[in-house]
Amino acid sequence: MVSSQTTIGINPVNRLDLATSRQLMWYKFRRHRLAMTGSIIILLFAIISIFPEFLTPTGPQIRDTKYTSGPPTFVHILDETYTPHLPFIYGRTITRHPVTLRKISRVDVSVRIPVRFLVRGHKYKFLGFFSADLHLFGTDSAQVHLFGTDKLGRDIFTRTIYATRVSISIGVIGVLAAFIIGLAVGGLAGLRGGIVDSVIMRLIELIRSIPSLPLWLGLAAALPREWSALQVYVVVTLILAALGWTTLARRVRSKLLTLRNEDFVQAARLAGCSDTRLVYKHMLPAFMSYLIVDLTVAFPYILLAETTLSFLGLGMREPMVSWGVLLFSAQNVTALAHTPWLLIPGAFIILIVIAFNFFGDGLRDAADPYSN
């Protein structure tokens, strides 16, 4: 608003000259098309993670016993004679091939099952508190399976959406935990210097020198077997965070070391600023943007780590579903040859990792708004 008023004046002032650094970052970020696309995708995933119960037609463990190993049921609006209808799916039956015994899905074009929006279906606890049974879409009779079903008849679409919550939240919690550890440890090293700095730096080098896969395997194998899926979930997240903080700690330390001798820091120090205030009030804001970039880069790393662990059968376990758990069940030749739709969750992983990379890219460019 400020800029629009000033342009009325005699000397037209460029709005960039008056914008705050935050506004400048936003302008610059907005110009980055890929980054914008990335952030929209991330936003969508965030929404999915919050409302999986509502967005899916069924539950992650509910089996459609009449439609096992079934291919995706596409939603049509035109029938076989190209006559338009309200959205519907065709009726399908699963039979076995008489010779190979393979399950075959037959489409019955004479049966059209309308897909309705905002239908009442199976009950769930919305956000863990309110009982609800409203679903975004669904059918009255046969189930709609957008991504097909697995061998036990569980809906892959539903499971993928539920897995989004688990996988994304592992990423978010893991990144936040790593952020806090990294900030604290890196801050301590940068500020104190000397022996503390040396010890912390050697510790970080030690952690970084351990090959990650064997370390994960070891830590995951050390988890008590009696733990429930939820406990495993929390601990896996923390393990990933415990390994992910080192880059951030180094970044914080090096920035603090540079800034320590800047005039404004010296001034603040001479003015009697406490260490904590010095860091949080004066130094941190000076390089916060870099940290945010680091965070966005760390996110896909943690996400992929979880997927790898679960894919190897060491991370999440049924009945908890994460993307890694879903892909775990697709790792045999028969699954790949006969039920390739089990790989769809993989596309979600690719999408979110790319989205975060674009987003981070845009942020990096925008982080230094005065560069251009």
Add this chain to the structure above:
Amino acid sequence: MGKIRNKLTLYVLAGLLSAGVTGAQAEGQSATANDTLGINVTHANQIELRDFEAQTGSKLIVRGNPLFAKREASGSLPSVTERLPEDILVVLPIERIGTYGGTLRGAAGALESGTSEILSWRQVNLVRLDPTDNSIVPDVAKSWAWNDDKTEITFTLRKGHKWSDGNDFTSDDVVFWVNDIMRNKELTPAVWGNWSHGEATVQVTKIDDQNFTFKFAKPNPVFLHYIATSGSYFTPWAASHVLKQYHADYSDGANAAAVKAGYEDWKDLFKRYYHKWKDAVTATEKGLDVPTLESHVLASATDGQTRNFIANPYYFKVDSSGQQLPYIDKHNERFLENQIWALEVISGNIDQKSQNVNLADYPLFKENEVRGDYTVSLDKGQIGPVLVFNYTISDESKQFAYNSVKFRNAMSVAINRPELVEELFLGLANTDQAMPAGVKFSTDAQRAHMTGFNPDLANRMLDELGMTRRDADGFRMSPSGDDFKIFWEYSLQFTRSPEFPLLIAEYWRAVGIDVLLKEVTTELLREKESLNTLEISMEWDLPFAWNLLAEPSIYSAPWSASGVVTGAPWANYMNSNGAEGVEPPAWVVKLREVAMAFSGSQPGTDEYLDLGSKLIGLNLDNMVIIGTAGAVPQINVISNKLANVPSWHLNAYRAGMANSQQADQWSFK
């Protein structure tokens, strides 16, 4: 017609003979199992050389595998006539006289993983099972004779039979095995299987170099079936000329030498050279020093990737044309991840695979039959996965459930068997309760016992058990108000299908019993079984009538012939006459008595039928072994390049796997 043709053939043969042709073994003229050319075989498709020559009227000229020609020429290997025993066993190949050469390729998960075919391709025993009619035929033993009450059996070995290193194989090797290995408490703390029939270890008496007698404490009518099937994996002999130097009873310096070589004591080193499970020895470089009677011998020290065998130049069988068996030069087994097998099979890189193949892969195999140039069949298999709760589990907070028939019945009727069979076993298995196969004394009602899907009944039973309180997630708690979760550790070797535990857990959760699942290795399972900490055991193999007689502990405490399936402290108590373990409840004692009486009964008698029926009844009343699917077919892939492979009649561990399929006369076309 057949008779006339046979007669005609005889005339033709006679004509050929009189014309001076050297017998019936000219190429294309030799007898096979499918066309015996009038040879009257005494046992299945095999006959002793003397009888064979008497029938053909001419001497069979034996020839060796050209593989050994170089070694023969250099003098490091005697000629084939010197290598073969006097009493040669003549085999009429199934389809055709084979040609030498080739490598039989297999795959397993790892060494000692229970996934390997390679032992059954080469193993031999005193006798063999003829799978066409389940009769017993000679193998290493030329003949045998029982005494009247079947407590003593005298075997006759083959004169001039040699170990694969050229030394003589005699009764001494059997006596050494019984007296110095099996009866040696230090080497064998517990005698396995049928060898302790009547609760006393077998006794052996040497008559001469070829004759010896086994004596049992009680009549043992199924002994021959035992060593031909579930006992086939453990040979009743050991190479005494090699092993004596490591045995403290024979060599004074054995212990010192072993310690000096870095072993704990002589037993430690001895076990490197001898293990009842032969393939445990081939896993080490020591396997190269131990001779064998099998069709193939270890060719190089086994590593983490592969295992190689080469034809045994001293093998005691020839085909009807006089060629020494085996036809196939080499056996090669690669250790591959389970998921890779399917890929290797459809690419035609495995010649025979059956053990531990997931039935769900059948459609994939069938679709790729032509591409991979193999034939896949669904053999009559064994029982599907079974579930045995550990009654005596060391975690006492779970005993109230696992030790209750009501709980086990509830768990059984909570399972939707028709759905399970349809989804996991291609709809091909039946939904029978777990019980012995092919026995006359089981009834349809018994097979259907507690198999109907009835979640309401399961819920009612669990309520009656006092598990009425529910936790925050809606799962039942124990009567004392503690969390209750079945902690189910499983190995894919026993689940048959990776989805099996998931589906069963869903059924149980549906009646309020929460389940934690964890896949572990078979090794760890067995360790936990023996420590009494495993909650559910699945390692129970379907017994056939002969197994039940030979090894009564398969169907009474501890429900396993080799390890412990459930009730380890009870078995300890019974084995130590009350010195150790926990006193078993009355029904376990009763069951044991019935099983022992049954194992001493004569098959077919009223006593046998009556005791057998009681045995099943007691097991079912107590719901010991929860069956989920019965007669699950076994996938069997056989390369089309192989000839002389009989059609598989039975493919089960307790039937000796591929052992009875005579892999020594398989040949590449």
